[in-house]
Amino acid sequence: MSSEASTHTGPLTGLRVIELASEHAAFAGKLLADYGAEVLLVEPIGGHHTRTFGPFAESLPEAHPDRSLWFWHYNTSKQGVQIDLDTPEGADQFRNLVGFADIVLEGETPGRLAAFGLDHGQIDSPTTVWVSVTSFGRSDPRSLDPFSDLTAIAGGGLAWSCGYDDHSLPPMAPLGNQGYQTASIWAAVGALIAIEARARTGEGQLVDVSMHAAVNVTTEQATQWWLVAEKTVQRQTGRHALHLPTESIVAIAADGREVHTGFPPRTLDELIKLVRWIDDEGLRDELPLTTLLDLAIEQGGMDLAKLYEDEFTQECFRTCRDAIVLLAEHHTADNFFLLGQRRGFAVGMILSPEETMADPHIVARGFPTPVHQPQLGHDIVHTGLPIRFTGTPGRISAAPALS
Amino acid sequence: MNSTALAGLRICDLSGQLAGAGATRTLAAFGAEVIRIEDPVRKGKWDLLRGVPPFREGQRGIDAGGAFNNHNVGKQGITLNTRTERGRSLLAELVSISDVVTENFSAEVMESWGFGYERLCELRPGVIYVSNCGFGHTGPYRQFRTWGPIVQAVCGLTWSVGQADEPSAGFGFSYMDHHGANLMVFAILAALHHRRRTGEGQWIDMSTVESGAAMLGPMVLDFTVNGRPARRPGMPASNRGHHPLMAPHGIHPALGDDEWVAVVCRTDAEWATLASILGVDEPAWATVDARLAAHDALDARVSAWTRRHDKFEVQTRLLAAGIPAAAVQSPQERTDRDSSTARWGLFPEVTHSLMGAVRVDGIPLHLSATDWSMSTGAPLLGQHNHQVLAGLLGLDDDEIARLEADGVI
Known part of the structure; x- marks a missing residue:
């Protein structure tokens, strides 16, 4: 076949995936499909209920059954088929598909597929990797x-670490599932991993994924502070949760936008650069404690x-932060970010998703990706691929239309 | 028993922090041989987590950092001074016998050592090389420096956590370090699949800012298709149910000091059930649109009830009624008192040469045939120098002693 074209579609070219449509595993199927796996999305007759999730393409009439941007995003690059698993014909059709699949991806409640005789182990397909979320x-x-x-975020510990210094406000969950x-x-x-194991053994296996476990191991340091030191981190506005309060890290730039002041200098070189930046901008008078930093520089x-534990270190650390905040207040957010980074400071600006998509660097790397959307008859811009394979980039095409 | 899923896979691992080390720890848990290389001159402190708290009581020092241990479970650790010619030649030897080379330095570092992708290919044809940095290796910001919170600020994720009328709350941890690492594992495995089919290796130029931006897709489409920016009045209101629309959908106070519980009604029927439990008789709130329009009043009614009850009681009672609910769990509650994490074996104990027995994050997958395992903690600085240099590269004791004396290892 067209080896040239297929090789350059994505690294997963050659893998066949049967995905049962779900809300919580759709993103897994998208990752596999955008990177070249042939993913067949199995929906119930009439379409999966995630096709009713907003936001919607508002140029299409409200009665249009296929205008969900949620569905369009999470199901890119997949092909679609509608099957009712609870009919004998549908069950047979699904069994046949599984027989040809390298991977089955499903997010069904335990027991549902078993009731139809369609669970892992009930279909004779020993080389298939079966992923259950x-x-x-x-x-x-x-x-x-x-x-x-939201319940996964709350019970799994993510929410514990996110929110505000003011603990009368609730812990916060992020947008975006x-x-x-x-x-x-x-x-x-x-x-x-199971495909890699299969290359060694020839056998498929069951991959059991727990969302609760996944969120639980995505807390960076919260768990380790407890397990190693029996300290409990507490949420703080815009910065790492910690068992001790730390200084604010978000500043308001001259144009009223939020900037991230970064991790204050930790090396001698960075201290020197910071004091130089303060002096270059003539801000030493506004921050008399710059002398403390001079002292720290003298001490190496x-x-x-x-x-x-050490007060002088804490005071220096705080002064560094004050210096960065002062610099931020003297520039627009964009300028502070660019000037700071060019001087070697890891500072940032807080962008909304559409602002990120318009950022010159993101645009220059070609991250915003036009995709032809048949329902609209023209291209729309999607978020691009999260990983850049230079040999086999992958490709994003439109989600399966509701036929 | 050690997993055989990735047996025979060797990683020459120059990565660190969480965004890199978090990837190779997963590969190690599934049986890959991960050789982590650190700088003897800076005592491995390029990795900010080496030798920083949390510490075990009474322990300090470059080998005692709790987070470093967590992120480097199951790896071998060696030191190589790449400023020296001998150090670079040993690195070249290691590359030549490795399947994968990983790093998350700033963009120019590998080139400056003379180990850009072309050289890696010469050393090991078909090599899979993953560079993982905030802005990637091309584009106008390629030399900019990042760490987790900067990545999150620039990619839209920090903005996406907060109340509508408050500043950004952001993530209280480096969320994208986790997913940068997890996607790096995906990248390596996908590239291995491709190499098995074609014999071709490749360079993977990861930018965690892009990885993060790819996690806010529907909101971006709302802008590119409908022209509606996410940054608008009333947003982000991130505890509310946007896609799909749900109400009530929030985190409410429970009995006790700073205790909270999440309550969600996905359907009008779930709301009808909750309303009867709450004793709320508001026929006007029968539809989700009506409840969204009255969200503040709705929240007040839910909170008035939840604050009289223990968070776990709320969870149990609402779940029994078919309504999603979950206590906001503290680290201790998740690790020590949660029957599900215990049943999963989610926080296994490993043995670290200095820290002793210590529990770490496990893996949220179980594979029926080749499951993961973790038994040894992170390597001490240079702990496996002899094992790797003698065992893999065939150096004798005299040569190794000379390398030590010369400051190469």
């Missing part, structure tokens, strides 16, 4: 409970291992 794992009775992205996406990324990883820098 549930809320708590296939053998945990809690997977039978109702769940949502991050619990589902966290489980989905692990599901995609698990699928490929700060020892961050002492940050939690």
Whole structure:
């Protein structure tokens, strides 16, 4: 076949995936499909209920059944088929498809497929990798409970670490189904680990993915602070949760936008650069404690291992932060980011998703990706691929239309 | 028993922090041989997590950092001074016998050592090389420096956490370090699949800013298709149910000090059930549109009830009624008192040469035939120098002693 074209579609060319449509594993299927796997999305007759999820393409009439941008995003590059699994014909059709599949991806409540005789182990297909994404794992009775992205985020510990210094405000969950996406990324990883194992053994196997477990191991340091030091981190506005309060890290730039002031200098070189920046801008008078930094430079820098116990180190650290905040207040957010980065400081600006898509660097790398959308008859711009394979880039095409 | 899923796969691992080390720890848990290379001159401190808290009581020092241990479970650790010619030649030897080379330095570092992708290919034809940095290796910001929170700020994720009328709350941790690492695992495995089919290796130029931006897709489409920016009045209101629309959908106070519980109604029927539990009789709130329009009043009614009950009682009672609910769990509650994480074996104990027995993050997958395992903690600085240099590269004791004396390892 057209080896040239297929080789350059994506690294997963040659893998066949049967995906049962779901809300929480859709992103796993998208990752596999955008990178070249042939993913067949199985929906119930009439379409999966995620086709009713907003936002919607508003130029299409409200009665149009295929205008869900949610569905269009999470199902790119897949092909579609509609099957009712609870009919004998549908069950046969699904069995046949599984027989040809390298990977089955499903997010069904434990027991549902088994009732149809369609679960892992019930279909004779020993080389198929079967990926099951549930809320708590296939053998945990809690997977039978109702769940949502928000309950995964709350129970799994993500929300514990996010929010505000003011604890009368609730812990915060992120937008964008991050619990589902966290489980989905692990599901995609698990699928490929099992494919790699199959290359050695010739055998498929079951990959059991727990969303609760996935969120639980996505807390960076919260878990380790407890397990190693028995300290409990607490949420703080715009910065890492920690067992001790830390200084604010978000500043308001001269144009009123939020900037991230970064990790204050930790090396001697960075301290010197910071004092130079303050002096270059003539801001020493506004920050008399710059002298403290001069002293730290004379002493050869700060020892961050002492940050939690040594007052001088803490005072220097705080002054560095004050210096960065002062610099931020003297520039627009964009300028502060560019000037700071060009001087070697890891500072940032807080962009909304559409602002990120318009950023010159993101645009220059070709991340915003036009995709022909048949329902509209023209291209629309999608978020691009999360990983850049230079040899086999992958390709994004439109989600299967509702036929 | 060690997993055989990735047996025979060797990773020459120059990566660190969480965004890199988090990837190779997963490969190690599934049986890959991960050789982590650190700088003896800076005592491995390029990795900010080496030798920083959390520490075990009474322990300090470059080998005692708890997060470093967590992110480097199951790896071998060696030191190589790449400023020296001998150090670089040993690195070249390691590359030549490795399947994969990983790093998450700033964009110019590998080139400056003379180990750009072309050289790696010469050393090991078919090599899979993953560079993972905030802005990637091309584009106007390629030399900019990032760490997790900067990536999250620039990619839209920080903005996406917060109340409508407050500043950005952001993530209280480096969320994208986790997913940068997880996607790096995906990248390596996908590239291995391609290499098995074609014999071709490749360079993977990961930018975690792009990886993060790819996690906010529907909101971006709302802008590119409908012209509606996510940054608008009333947003982000990130505890509310946007896609799909749900109400109530939020985190509410529970009995006790700073205790919280998430409550969600996905359907009008779930709301009808919740309303009867709450004792709320508001026929006007029968539809989700009506409840969204009255969200503040709705939240107040839910909170008035939840704050009189223990968060786990709310969870149990609502789940029994068919309504999604979950206590906001503390780290201790998740690790020590959660029957599901215990049943999963999610926080296994490993043995670290200095810290002793310590629990770490496990893997949220179970494979029926070749499951993961974790038994040894992170390597001490240079712990496996002898094992790797003698065992893999065939150096004798005298040569190794000389390398030590010369500051090469």
